[in-house]
Amino acid sequence: MDEKKGLDKKERLLAALDQGMVMIHLDARRPGVLVPASIKGEAHLRLNLSYRFDPPDLTVGEWGVRCTLSFSGSRFTVAVPWSALFAIASHVTKEFWMYPDDMPPELLQQPASARPQQPVPVVPVAAERPRAFLREVPSERSEEPPPEVPPEGPKDEPPSPRRGHLRLVK
Helix, strand or coil: CCHHHHHHHHHHHHHHHHHCCEEEEECCCCCCCECCHHHCCCCCEEEEECHHHCCCCCEECCCEEEEEEEECCEEEEEEEEHHHEEEEEECCCCEEEECHHHCCHHHHCCCHHHCCCCCCCCCCCCCCCCCCEEEECCCCCCCCCCCCCCCCCCCCCCCCCCCCCCCCCC
16 A cells, blocks of 8 residues: 555544544455454444543554454454555544545445445534535545535524433433
């Protein structure tokens, strides 16, 4: 894999982690990927990473990402080389970076509507946040990067009332 692309993925992941929770999209079948055996055959595996999880060993380095995560209540040390990671999504900023050259072939063959899109947020989204938009990371084959697409969002609508996230447990 191109070292420049690995460095770009590393910088984007670290910047997104500084903002909050991040979902990485990877091909678990690629060489070097270490995940539980039950999900090793996944062409499109999604893992959430966050400093809030208080990971004892979250490492984002030159090789890729290593971290102990919980799968069905059992802890497992995951290893993801940059070559297996094909998308990064920030739950906080709603930014989504795709690396089409590293996507599994079967995902590229799917219609665009079935390809990985912006993940469903796990927390209520405030109305003042910009709407999500995809930004493709140019491959080595591209001659020029695609133009930036400004986020579109409601301009004159009042913000919706925020709902509480706590509930009473008796």
